[in-house]
Amino acid sequence: MASNSLETRYSSSAAVSEGNAVKFHVAGCAYFWAVSEALLTAKDSVWILGWWLSPEVYLRRPPSENQQYRLDRMLQAAAKRGVKVNIVVFKEVKEIMILASRHTKRALESLHPNISVFRYPTHIENAQDILSSARSIFESVGAGYAADVDHISDRTLQTLFGMVGGPTLLWTHHEKLVIVDQHVAFLGGIDLSYGRWDPIQHPIADAHCDNGDQIIFPGQDYNNGRVMDFKDVANWERNELLRRDTSRMGWEDISLSVTGPVLADICQYFVDRWNFIHRRKYNSGLPCLRRYKPLPPPKPYIRRVDEPAGSMSCQLHSIYNAYLDIIDKSEHFVYIEQQFFITATDQSPGPIWNRVGDALAARIVRAAREQKRYKVVVVLPAVPAFAGDLQSPIAGKPPRALMKLQYDSISRAEFSVFEILQKQGINPDEYISFFNLRSYDRINMATPEKPDNVVNLFGFQIPIPQFRARNARPRNSNWDSVSSCYMFGDDDIRNVPWPDASVPDIDAFVSEELYVHSKLLIADDKVVVCASANLNDRSLKGSRDSEMGLVVEGGDVLATTMHGQPFQASKFAATLRRYLYRKHLGLLIPQDMRNPDGHFMPAPVPDDYDHGSKEDQLVADPLSDEFLQHWNDVAHTNTAAFRKVFAPVPDDSVKSWLEYDELFWKRFIGPDGFHFGQWGHVQKSNFSDGDEGVKQVKEELSKIRGTLVEMPLQFLVNSNIQIEDLGYDIITRQGYV
Structure with a gap:
């Protein structure tokens, strides 16, 4: 571990480390390529710690031109060179x-x-017995039978949600870590x-009628978690999601x-985890891993925070401590990009443990x-990535429950962040704002596919006629995706x-939420927290999911302005924030997957x-009036254009379940009665017929820049988004949040 002579912050197991080189990778296209570069040059060791690792x-990309860059083949090639590959999944x-x-x-x-x-x-x-018991209760609730949370014993709930010591059913090892030659780490x-994998323009169409070699997302890599989950991923080539009808997400x-001295702690983290599992589970002939060998330093100032390795009963929450401290000490702004926002204030009586919301409210006050x-x-994200209609009795319950927790954290509960501010006479809109991301594309619908069936948005199995190949004219595959049209210079x-x-x-235009999986905080263009940890109790409490991350500050100074005044920023933090802002606003050129920068x-x-x-100057000062x-104009314009063309939900125009039903009937009930409409496609009733309608759609889409949209804080505000029944309590009682 790190020397005791160095400062340890946030109750982390690692000390402050100076003299490191760190860089960011936004979206999977650049990140995956960077990992491949490291694997290509591996000479001694490759260590991977992952929540999910897909060998294939x-x-x-595209795969047709990069067969040797499939992960399993790269690891095999490294192993043949004598590299020792150790993986914990x-x-x-x-x-x-x-x-x-x-x-x-x-x-x-x-x-x-x-x-x-x-x-x-x-x-x-007895995991299967416990799950079967829980499943029976869930099914009875979904069927409309009366039930009470007391029907499930505390022992069952505690086991199910990981509150007993030792290995658990639902708490996970959630880290995402790659270390190559103990010299460079990715996390x-x-x-x-x-x-x-995704470039920064986020194409959601990948159908190519005249050239299958142009496919970018092969097999189940073409996925939309809002329509259907992954299935039997060992047979990854088989995908029931019709790419000629349904967009990916x-x-x-x-x-x-x-790179740099911090690798000592990062490598030790992996070594400790590997050797712990080696002794506890395998006790095989495999040798324990050797400890890290010191390396000469390169450059910025970085500190690492991590969560428990090996034992889930240990309660370390250094990432949580970092969030609280950085928010409290921030002077100008905090930018959070997160998969979840489930938090509480000091006055909150509910099941949420973490008080990030209270830290934000206190700083705003x-x-x-x-x-x-x-x-x-x-x-x-606009909606948690669960498949199915939000109104579905069973499939809709998990996303509804999580959305309720988030809306309650933000504005709807008595002790939400907004309510705390309003009680102090403060208008929250002047200080804190929430946004989602959304993209559009155009599917080449003349692409032949032959699946036997597909699961539609509402969970029904419906037959799909085998597509009969048309005499389609060869077309330029450059326009098999048009997502780059909302980026800069395209x-x-x-x-x-x-x-x-x-x-x-x-009929070819489609839209879907751009799912935010980031776990990022930037404060004052001076400090960055990038981790595997979500903003919820699962990740932050320390006794549940295990997590790791970096707190990065210092390094090269960037002279800039803050609210019009001269300001000395961290070049790393400011550049990452500017890059993200420009990406969301459509002020970056599209990435070329074949030509790395x-x-x-x-x-x-x-x-x-x-x-x-x-373009950089436009986003340089995050507090300037300009x-x-x-930022707000782009978000508002994009939201209005998406609303008119695609009528997506959630949306502020849908304030009750009655209005939700009206939108449903408008889209899915036609002159001939009930039909399976194309969710995510154009709301054609908003436009003229024929070529004039196409022209009108394109006119609206031309207004969209980037992917930034307003978060619909009024969605279902007049209805109870999720009744606090057994299904809801199962999620909240033991903190599956």
Whole structure:
């Protein structure tokens, strides 16, 4: 571990470490490429710690041009060079999760003796009985029978939700860590798995009628978690999601790469986990791993915070401590990009333990009293990634419950962040705002596919006629996706051709939420927290999921302004924040997956960022009137355009379940009665027929810049989004949040 002479912060097991090189990788395209660069040059060791690892995932795209860059093949090639590959994957309960860790172990270990895979933890023997009991109760609730939470014993709930010591059913090892040659490490929010690779323009269409070699997302890598979950991922080539009818869901995520003295602690973290599992579970002939060997330092100032390795009964919450301290000490702004926002204030009586919400409210109250400009910006997913209609009695319950917890955390509960501020006479809108991300694309619908069936949005199995190949004219596959049209410097959607007259252009446009999986906090353009930890109790409490991350500050100074005044920022923190803001506003050029730039390279290779450009200057000062006006205008314009073209939910226009039903009937009931409508496609009733309607749709879409949209805080505000019945209490009582 680190020397005791160095400062330890946030009750972390690691000390402050200086003289490191760190860089960010936004979205999976750049991150996966950076990992592949490190694997290509591996000479001694590859260590991977993962919640989900898919052996057949491609680190470079398109797959047809990069067969050797499939993860399993890269690990095999490294093993053949004499590299020792050690991997720890979370061993899931297969009745709950679809991670296929057994397949991961068998597939990789069969490739070469130098590859060793541990699965952990080993779950309790009566797990299946407990799950069967819980499932019966869930089904009775879904069928409408009266039930009470007392029907489930505390022992069952505690086991189910991990409140007894030792291995558990639902708490996980959630870290995402890759270490190559004990010299460079990758960590943050991105799993080496299906559904994570994505360029910054986030295409959600990938159908190619004239050239299958252009497919970017093969098999189950083409996924939409709102329509159907992954299935039987060991047979990853088989995908029931029709790519010619249904969009994928884009994936927003962030990870870091780092070199330097901090590798000592990061490597020790992996060594401790590996050796703990080795002794506890396997006790095989495999040798224990050797400790880290010191390396010469490169450059910024970094500290690492991590959660317990090996034992889930240990309660370390250094990431949580970091959040509280950084928010409290922030002077100008906090930017949070997170998969969840489930938190509480000191007055909150509910089941939520963490008080990040209270820290935010307290900091805003202080700013209001001092009459200083202070902003909190939070970017979240619009809907948790569960398949099915929100109104479904069974499938809709998990997302509804989580949405209720989030809305209660933000504004709807008596002790929410907004309510605390309003009781102090403060208008929350002046200090804190919430946003989602959304994208659109156009599917080449002339692409033949032959699945036997597909599960539609509402959970029904419906027959799909085998597609009969049309005499489609060859077309330019450059326009098999148009997601780049809302990015900087690319074509205007109004001018993009549609050469296949056999399919109506208007039927090809699709939209979906851009799912935010990031676990990021930036404060004052000076400090960054990037971790595997979500903003909820599962990740922050310390006795549940195990997590790790980095707190990065210092390093090179960037002279800039803050609210119009001269300001000395951290170049790393400011550049990451500016990059993300420009991405969300459509002020970055689309990524070319075939031509890597500096963002595709691991540390210490510097980033290619255009400081001083017109687009950079627009986002440089996060508190300037000009920037704030532009940010809010883009979010508002994008929201209105998406609402008119696609009528997505959630939306502020849908304030009750009655209005939700009206939207449902409008989309799914036609002149001929009930039909399975195309959710995510154009709301054609809002437009004229024929070519004029297409022109109107393109005119609206041309207004969209980037992916930023307003979070609909009024969605179902006049209804109870989720009744606090047994199903809800199962999620909250033991803190599955």
